[in-house]
Amino acid sequence: MIDKDKNRETKEHKGGTNPQGFDRIVREVFAPIYPVIAQQIVAKTLTTSGRCLDAGCGTGALGRAIAAITDLHVTFLDQSIGMLRFAAKYASQEGIKECSFLEGDIHNIDLLDESMDLIISRGSSPFWDDWHRAYSEILRVLKVGGHAYIGGGFGTKELKEQITAHMSKEKPDWRDSFKDRIKAEREALPQIMEKLNPASHTIIDDESGWWVFITK
């Protein structure tokens, strides 16, 4: 990765300011959710080959779990170079060869129109500044007939309860820090979808969490 921006190491990134701390939490607390969610995404989208974008990938746990069970080439996108370094390190350790890494912003994705078969994103959208713009970028890079699976689920009710209990002890303000943003995004989505008019979109809202499943 070429260093174009000398301040990028110390830049403040919404939802990605502390890659080391986030990496520890993913390894110690969140790790079991990713293989479960990856299975759910594949079952729902039936997409196992072509190209996948993990938007706001963090340390890449969901994209890596998808790569492990499919033939998809996964592009890991994050605004934080620190997060991408972890994603690249783990992808290499896990022998994931079909992958690439993109430092950038969801509001202005540096990818060609209709270049992705599947776009996944977990735990990132509450941090996006402009959901209309972000979702229109997602739909721009998605192929016609492709799927996007965006949200904040935990895989199962039990995993959600387990993680919420752990995080509430470790960081008492954890839930409150993004609760209002999730509510605001959910309220904004119907109008955004009406304007962007994908072929279909469904809200998945159960005891394991919340997702929007879009087909272009």
Ligand SMILES: C[S@@+](CC[C@H](N)C(=O)[O-])C[C@H]1O[C@@H](n2cnc3c(N)ncnc32)[C@H](O)[C@@H]1O
């Ligand atoms: C809570 S982390 C979730 C990471 C990962 N998806 C996971 O579930 O483990 C949120 C991530 O979204 C990234 N992010 C937030 N806003 C972004 C934006 N506008 N463009 C790209 N990445 C963004 C942050 O840098 C951070 O890595």
